[in-house]
Amino acid sequence: MIPAHMLSRQATRPGHRVLRFTTHHSTCLLLPVSHGRITRAWSTTTTTDSTASTGSHKASGHIETAPHESLLFFNNLFPLKLSSVLIWRPWTSEDLLQRFEKKSLHFIDPIRLVKRAIDTHDQVPIRVTEIIPRLKDGGAFVKFTYPEDMSAAQVESKLSKLLHNNPIKPWFNPFGRVQTGLVEGVPWLEDLYRLPRSRIRVEFVPAKHDESPAELSQETLYSIFRKYGKISEITSQPTDSKVLPRFAYVDFVLVRDAIMARNCMHGFVLREQGSKNATRLRLSYEQRVKAHHIWAWFTSHPRIMIPLVAALIAAFTVAVFDPIREFFVKAHVQKYFEFTNSRLYKWFKSQTSDILAFRRRKTEDAGLNALFTHRKDLIDSIQTGLLESVDTFTVVHGPRGSGKKDLILDQVLKERSDVLLIDCKPVVEARGEAGTIRRLAFEVGYRPVFSWSNNISSLVDLAVQSTTGVKANFSENLESQVVKILQTTASALKQVGLSERKKEDKDADLSEDAYLEAHPERRPVIVIDHFLHKSEDKGVIYDRIADWAAALVQSNIAHVIFLTDDASYSKPLQRSLPDRVFRSVTLGDLSPDVAKKFVISQLQTDTQFAHDGQQQDQDDTEPDRSLKEKKGSKDHPTDPELDPHLLSELDTCIAALGGRLTDLQVLARRLKIGQSPQKAVQEIIDSTASDILRMFLLSNKTSSAEKSGEGQGGRKYTTEQAWYLISALASSPHSSIPYNSVLLSPTFASSLSMSSSAAPGWSPETALEALANAELITIKSHNGMPTEIKAGKPVYQAAFQKLASDAQIKARMDLLVLTELAKIETKNLEKVEQELVMLQGLMARRPGDVSERVEYLLEKMKGGQKKLGVLEEEIGRVKGALVKC
Structure with a gap:
């Protein structure tokens, strides 16, 4: 309601009255007026019939x-923050009116507040006819009737005075109070998601469609809205703005005051003095934007x-996740969560040491123990190196199946509990960068790891760079993520080395680095297995691991042992x-x-186990005999003996099989199931020959790979080159061939499939190195220079001889080699013919200068043609032999 000192009445034309709001600079007239009675705008602008039901406002x-x-x-009847919860309750006007007419209401019922404000005061003789809740505004509209000798303004004035003298405080806001105001406009009961704000946007719209509204001044707006609460600012629309309709902002100090003003004055119609047309006020809540806000300033500068943001995320990750990851790495190294290290498992194992399952495990390890006794000096030297403070690597090199991992883990480090094993094979064979990071994190115990987040970060980087032109650098490349994991692992390993340090030690005053340098036995051991496995694919992984291992060794944090099959391990390690x-x-x-003793030890332990089982059964049936008598009797020998015929065949079989540990284990398993040595070795040779045939000789050619310079099927060697080595080694009496003779052979030196024109950077040495990495051959060196070539494994020599003795395979492979040689001679003849054609013009002018060159080319053509004829004859013979096979 407008204050009384600002309201005056003035008679105009008969039958009309106006309300004049007087300010210092203007006068506002309230419209419309008819039949001597003030008719409010909200009663004349309804779109429904006056006889409609009370619920037509819906x-x-x-x-x-x-x-x-x-x-x-x-x-202030409902809490604003809980409007989204209260909206699920059915708040109908009929239900509220029924509750209003009750004598007693619940303490927290909002209708109780309305009843106290109206019913308890006899000075206001009104009757409530309808209550319409407004939950998101925290209040309610109350429709009432008043006597003819009073006006609605007088009713509102009395109620406001009574509420001011006797404030009613809601239960959810003890510092606030219930307020009321006369609705002077046209309230709009919308259910849109427009939450109350302390800023109100006042739009000036025409009262009639054919009239243009007038823009109200700040003084007029202040006189209208000040009664609803303290106003902090009134902002008019800039004069040069083209936005229609014209508007102004009214900022209240409290949100509740803005709610009261919006619900009471929306749709209010007035006319300023000197203006011909009336103006309707359309009010809405507006989000206030603070000028020069720090957050807005930051967000407007990407x-x-x-x-x-990137720095905050990185700082949060370091502060929160890095300590957690270091803990898990430390737990992984010291095996906190492994069941085999628990006291319960150790007790159970000690109580059941004679059970069959545990004894079976011992028999499987007995053969390896017998083998390791022959490598006792090697084991002692490595263990001694771990007690020294020399900052260097230990590299254990050997072909696959030579027992490197078993030697280090089961013998050298069997008494240590602070061993970290990193297997490079699953890391480099993982698919994609996310898989590589996930596998590396699993190997070192690094968790939690969000390998998928880098893909999302890459998309964010792309979106930010495409929209703002600025690189966000949220994503990290593979190398940086590998370095991050390894750095966290290094911090955890340092804590492991210092975990047994005590304050009462004699050298407790030493620094951490000095303590680790003085106690090399306290440093953890890192075993890096399958180092340089597929090094051509993931070379960056091995480079970072080598650099990381070098830093650990130089900083005296840990000992490092590399296990590798690749003979070129010195190159990446020397860089580190x-x-x-x-x-x-x-x-x-x-x-x-030694190989024979290993196989015999495997068979003896198995026979001993079976013998002990039989003896135990007899002990159960003869309890009256003492154990001492049974051990000395002839029927129960203490040491079981093997079949002499089997032992006599082992020498011949092992000579053919060789001394590779994995092959000897396969032989021992075949002998345990009852196969004879000769049959077991023959089946091993047949299986090996079949694998060589499938992997090296019968693999399909890939034209795309050849064009990319990688030979057949993505390889750096040809089938003809592999067969040349197989046949040459099979026919060699010493099971070896000279290295240089292979380089000078036409199959390697003049290969058309892998020539420098087709494959840039290829050389015969590259092909031999690729075949050595594939373990088909082994290259022996002397003083750093390769001298001879042998089979990749001892059993391969026997497999080569079997393949070379097969007429069908030999004819087919020889045909490939002869065809390749014929193509080489044909290409050489074509080059000679082209040069002769070029020299033909010089022969007519200066025959003496080119005669020697022509004679040389003719002799070369003659010799080449002769070789080509011999090759063609040989090709015909081989084809005939192939047809007969």
Whole structure:
């Protein structure tokens, strides 16, 4: 309601009255007036019929009133923050009116507040006819009737005075109070998601469609809205703005005051003095934008905001996740969560040491123990190196199946509990960068790891760069993520080395680095298995692992042992430690005597186990005999003996099989199931020959791979080259061929499929190195220079001889080699013919200068043609032999 000192009445034309709001600079007239009675805008602008039901406002959004009936808006009845929860309760006007007419209401019932404000005061003789809740505004509209000798303004004035003298405080807001105001406009009962704000946007719209509204001044707006609460600012629309309709902002200090003003004055019609047309006020809540806000300033500058967000994320990750990851790495190294390290498992194992399952495990390890006794000096030297403070690597090199991993883990490090094993094979064979990161994290116990987040970060980087032109650098490449994992692992390993340090130690005053340097036995051991496995695919992984291992060794944090099959391991390691000499250990094949003892030990332990079982059964049936008598009797020998015929065949079989540990284990398993040595070895040779045939000789050619310079099927060697080595080694009496003779052979030196024109950077040495990496051959060196070539495994020599003795395979492969040689001679003849054609013109002018060259080319053509004829004859013979096969 407008204050009384600002309201005056003035007679105009008969039958009309006006309300004049007087300010210092203007006068506002309230419209319309008819029949000597003030007719409010909200009663004349409803879109429904006056005889409609009281619930018609649900369809039109407006509230209807009859004569001597008006509206009040009660504020602060509902909590604003809980409007989304209260909306699920059915708040109907009929239900509220019924509850209003009850004598007693619940303490937290909002209708109780309305009843206290109206019913308890006899000075206000009104009757409530309808209550319309407004949950998101925290109040309700109350429709009431008043007597003819009073006006709605007088009713509102008395109620406001009574509420001011006797404040009613809601239960959810003890510092606030219920307020009421007369609705002077056209309230719009919308259910849109427009939450109350302290800023109100006042739009000036025409009262009639054919009129243009007038823009109200700040003084007029202040006089209208000040009664609803303290106003902090009134902002008019800029004069040069083209936005229609014209508007102004009214900022209240409290949100509740803005709610009261919006619900009471929406749709209010007025006319300023000097203006011909009336203006209707359309009010709505507006989100206030603070000028020069720090957050708005940052968000409007992506060159500052994006790096800041990246830095905050990185800082949060370091502060929160890095300590967790270090804990899990430390737990992985010291095996906190492994069941085999628990006291319960150790007790159970000690109580059941004689059970069959545990004894069976011992028999499987007995053969390896017998083998390791022959490598006792090697084991002692590695263990001694772990007690020294020399900052260097230990590299254990040997072919696959030579027992490197079993030697280190089961013998050298069997008494240590602080061992970290990193297997490079699953890491480099993982698919994609996310898989590589996930596998590397699993190997070191690094968790939690969000390998998928880098893909999302890459998309964010692309979106930010495409929209702002600024690189966000949220994503990390593979190398940086590998370095991050390894750095966290290094921090955890340092904590492991210092975990047994105590304050009462004699050297407790030493620094951490000095303590680790003085106690090399306290440093954890890192075993890196399958180093340089598929090094051509993931070379960056091995480079970072080598650099990381070098840093650990130089910082005295840990000992590092590399296990590798690749003979070129010195190249990446020398880049990491250029001024150090590696402690290198080479494991070769076993000698025939040691290999025989290994197989016999495997068979003896199995026979001993079966013999002990039979003896135990007899002990159960003869309890009256003492154990001592049974051990000394002839029927129960203490040491079971093997079949002499089997032992006599082992020498011949092991000579053919060789001393590779994995092949000897396969032989021992075949002998245990009852096969004879000769049959077992023959089946092993047949299986090996079949694998060589499938992997090296019968693999399909891929034209795309050849065009890309990788030969057949993505390889760096040809089938003809592989067969040349197989046939040459099979026919060699010493089971070896000279290295240089292979390089000078036409199959390697003049290969058309792998020539430099078709494959840039290829050379015969590259092909031999690829075949050695595939373990088809082994290259022996002397003083750093390759001298001879042997089979990749001892059993391969026998497999080569079997393949070379097969007429069909030999004819087919020889045909490929002869065809390749014929193509080489044909290409050489074509080059000679082209040069002769070029020299033909010079012969007519200067025959003496080119005669020698022509004679040389003719002799070369003659010799080449002769070789080609011999090759064609040989090709015909081989084809005939192939047809007969």
